[in-house]
Amino acid sequence: MMKYRRIPEETIRRMPRYLRAFSTLGGHGRGFLSSRQLADYLHLNPPQIRKDLSYFGDFGTRGVGYPVSQTAEQIRKILKLDVSQKAVLIGAGRLGTAIASYPGFAIFGFNIAAIFDNAPAKIGKKIAGLTIQDTARLAAIRSGDVHLAILAIPGEAAQTCADTLVQAGVRGILNLSPCWLRVPKRVKIVSIDLAMEMGTLPYYIK
Amino acid sequence: MMKYRRIPEETIRRMPRYLRAFSTLGGHGRGFLSSRQLADYLHLNPPQIRKDLSYFGDFGTRGVGYPVSQTAEQIRKILKLDVSQKAVLIGAGRLGTAIASYPGFAIFGFNIAAIFDNAPAKIGKKIAGLTIQDTARLAAIRSGDVHLAILAIPGEAAQTCADTLVQAGVRGILNLSPCWLRVPKRVKIVSIDLAMEMGTLPYYIK
DNA sequence: TTGTGTTTGTACTCACTTTCACAAGCTCAT
DNA sequence: ATGAGCTTGTGAAAGTGAGTACAAACACAA
Ligand SMILES: NC(=O)c1ccc[n+]([C@@H]2O[C@H](COP(=O)([O-])OP(=O)(O)OC[C@H]3O[C@@H](n4cnc5c(N)ncnc54)[C@H](O)[C@@H]3O)[C@@H](O)[C@H]2O)c1
Ligand SMILES: NC(=O)c1ccc[n+]([C@@H]2O[C@H](COP(=O)([O-])OP(=O)(O)OC[C@H]3O[C@@H](n4cnc5c(N)ncnc54)[C@H](O)[C@@H]3O)[C@@H](O)[C@H]2O)c1
Numbered sequence: 001m002m003k004y005r006r007i008p009e010e011t012i013r014r015m016p017r018y019l020r021a022f023s024t025l026g027g028h029g030r031g032f033l034s035s036r037q038l039a040d041y042l043h044l045n046p047p048q049i050r051k052d053l054s055y056f057g058d059f060g061t062r063g064v065g066y067p068v069s070q071t072a073e074q075i076r077k078i079l080k081l082d083v084s085q086k087a088v089l090i091g092a093g094r095l096g097t098a099i100a101s102y103p104g105f106a107i108f109g110f111n112i113a114a115i116f117d118n119a120p121a122k123i124g125k126k127i128a129g130l131t132i133q134d135t136a137r138l139a140a141i142r143s144g145d146v147h148l149a150i151l152a153i154p155g156e157a158a159q160t161c162a163d164t165l166v167q168a169g170v171r172g173i174l175n176l177s178p179c180w181l182r183v184p185k186r187v188k189i190v191s192i193d194l195a196m197e198m199g200t201l202p203y204y205i206k
Numbered sequence: 207m208m209k210y211r212r213i214p215e216e217t218i219r220r221m222p223r224y225l226r227a228f229s230t231l232g233g234h235g236r237g238f239l240s241s242r243q244l245a246d247y248l249h250l251n252p253p254q255i256r257k258d259l260s261y262f263g264d265f266g267t268r269g270v271g272y273p274v275s276q277t278a279e280q281i282r283k284i285l286k287l288d289v290s291q292k293a294v295l296i297g298a299g300r301l302g303t304a305i306a307s308y309p310g311f312a313i314f315g316f317n318i319a320a321i322f323d324n325a326p327a328k329i330g331k332k333i334a335g336l337t338i339q340d341t342a343r344l345a346a347i348r349s350g351d352v353h354l355a356i357l358a359i360p361g362e363a364a365q366t367c368a369d370t371l372v373q374a375g376v377r378g379i380l381n382l383s384p385c386w387l388r389v390p391k392r393v394k395i396v397s398i399d400l401a402m403e404m405g406t407l408p409y410y411i412k
Numbered sequence: 413t414t415g416t417g418t419t420t421g422t423a424c425t426c427a428c429t430t431t432c433a434c435a436a437g438c439t440c441a442t
Numbered sequence: 443a444t445g446a447g448c449t450t451g452t453g454a455a456a457g458t459g460a461g462t463a464c465a466a467a468c469a470c471a472a
Contacts, residue, residue: 108401188407201394
């Protein structure tokens, strides 16, 4: 039972999937889900799922499966999503506004605590119950326990803004602008370039 | 000069990156970019880039680098982005509206040709110069040469809608809803679940 | 023409990831 | 209590991708 192996990066990347599957398939019920059922839903192979979960402990019961609510709670603990994670949203443009009013972040424990923009016309306005604040006062978030940020500003401003966020104590950034950010190693970036992701689609059309 | 090797999936996934880099770094100029310069910008290793590009031909010149406009055009050809690719957008909600008016898809040759929704209150309204059409009439796109779709509707409706799209001749789908679509093998899906992607961030916060 | 400096293209090696196969362990009917 | 039927957890094998090192090729100066 040597569980001191290194946990693969790809396993970490799949953990939120499992959480999503347990939340969706399990409903609010307290039943069990087998690696087979999970695999069918997530389009993965059962042994992959079993191995991934087993890196963190023996969550399942042989002959039965994984207990829904218990395993979900375990994954939340592993990903540190068991406590509400405050995030700031930078950029109250088209994409930022959509994100601000999106309830889907709550399932993962994310809570948008503040919205910033640098356009005078937008500062002071309210979206999703939050008043848009001036980016110039971004440093003030240092006092609160905000460690996450969502970047929804133009690419040209993204690096400068990321620098400020890191200065303000942010440790993780979801970057939606089409550029590659340079940050200290302790800061984790997840970049999503929607247009670019779509760029592979025509290749596969025969 | 045996170039009959299998092209790795990961290489395909990186090709749009290279296109983005050539577009951004190269500007409209007609200079050269070395694998080193590209790597610095994209946060990759130079040999990785050279190997990826060499799968498709000898685009570079030793001692010089890759010719910007020529290589960009080659990559567009490889990804079939050299011709304008029509796409339909399904869902004129918060996210759909943001996407409809986003100019960033054009760089990759994407052109949103029509917008659909099933809400009576939205059908007939205009966004981004396009009149929102009734999803019930989605099958009509068969006549036009539309092979791509962007799905920005709730997860519960996504699978049914995907089925209709496939019936209507769509061969590639950018799915933004938090669910895993089941489609025939000939259809390519790129799914992006923003909330889920963010789910790994807290894990890395020490 | 020759030498120097630079950069590509790629064989080889190494690392990571996924899949396979099966023993161990649980449930439940008899 | 026992056996039949599942499902987990995991070592070993297979598959895939990344990194290293270097020869080949080009530009340009002398
Ligand atoms: N809209 C989309 O569908 C979409 C799709 C993919 C990617 N993106 C990317 O997301 C980002 C935002 O896109 P958008 O469409 O919402 O753009 P937008 O122009 O509608 O909004 C950008 C917002 O950022 C604000 N801003 C600009 N510079 C700022 C700064 N230095 N500090 C704070 N705020 C600043 C602007 O005032 C504006 O409100 C862009 O990088 C874009 O490329 C958008
Ligand atoms: N808003 C965000 O920031 C965000 C972020 C991540 C993911 N998403 C996902 O993107 C999708 C859309 O999100 P949203 O925030 O724009 O939702 P929304 O409710 O604002 O918009 C959904 C739109 O889809 C339409 N619709 C519903 N069922 C339909 C059907 N069967 N056919 C055609 N149209 C239909 C609705 O009329 C509405 O206009 C959802 O799956 C959501 O989970 C949104």
